[in-house]
Amino acid sequence: MRCGQITSVHRDSKQKQRYHIDLEGEYAFTVHEDILVKYNLFKGTEVDEVFYLEVIVAEEKHKAFLAALRYIGIRPRTSSQLQSYLLEKGFEAQIAEEICRRCKEQGYINDEAFAKQWVDERLRLKPRSPYMLRMELQQRGVEKSIVEDAVKGVSREAELEAARALIEKKARRLQGPPTPEEERKLLSMLMRKGFSHAIVQQIRGELRQRSDG
Template sequence: MKASEESTVTRVDKQKRNKHRYNVHLDGEYAFSVHEDLLIKYRLLKGEVVNKEQLQTILEEDEKHRAYLDAIRFIGVRPRSVKEVKLKLKQRGYEPPLIQGTVDKLLDQNYLDDTQFAKMWAEQRVTFNKKGKKWIQAELAQKGIDRSKIQEAVEGIGEEEELTSAEDLARKKWPTLSGEEYEKKRKLYAFLMRRGYTPSIVGEAVKRITGESIEEFD
């Protein structure tokens, strides 16, 4: 970008790799690229004259636009927590104020909601991934979810729902275990504990699979 007060748009080319972005040339030299929405908004057409202040505004708005689109694409793969989006934008090289502004906009538009995210995550993990509440709590904490929201999410998992999850997992694991009956039960108990199920859930799941409670072979 030139240091003169005003510059003239001499050429505008659509990028080959990104059909929504355009390369803008000022006074015969490449100056910057911009999203098509801003190209239209600011009428960056050949022959148009822009000053330094306008250019600065355009570049700042384009960066905000890029950050927003990067976040939307990231969320589009699957729901994300606020912390995950912030980390992704940081990895993309955006500065903290811009990251926070982008997140605030997504929160206002309900694209981000840690309460709903935590509930969805908990339900999905217990039902399809066969994880217990303790495991889920640890995962949500890593994703930056507030403790109260984590508690609300795991409380939404019914005891029978968690027990069914543990029992399903135990039935698949049981035939793969080696050793005497006593040792197999010990291994099954330890396996379920590592998956984040509480001792009471594990004990009941083992009992349903083996016909004996954990106390009976302690």
């Protein structure tokens, strides 16, 4: 039943913020407490077809917004990740887009801040070349212009330090200075990870200084 007068409102026994609405003595729909109050869904309120559809859409948007907040609350996300998540949860594309826009407007989602934080944390905790940082951000749906702004802030010295950190991690397993074959493997690893030719050449020189010493 979609039309009629609300004859009773029951709070859900398990989900205390959700309420079951009866129209003309029959169960009609369930809403969150926020929607209940916003639309004055109390005993005696008249519900017609148009009003019913408005309430149901509002309830679906509210449900999507709460799902978005839970998802974002685990760790920072990009707008693309959030939209994909909502679609996977079964929300319509139009609602997913609207919720993403709302989250941006309210500051819950900020791709620029996400990209900058991603680059900073990667360089500090898991050294990456600028090339790999670009790939990782693009895989998370960050726009190319935002990616470039975040990565262009990586100085040559920061890239060099990232390369050194990776080399040190691998070199710790070696017995003494690297042999020519071990050096080749270490430098190949840097190239595979997208470090520039200039950085690889500098690391080569540092490795050979270590061998000469």
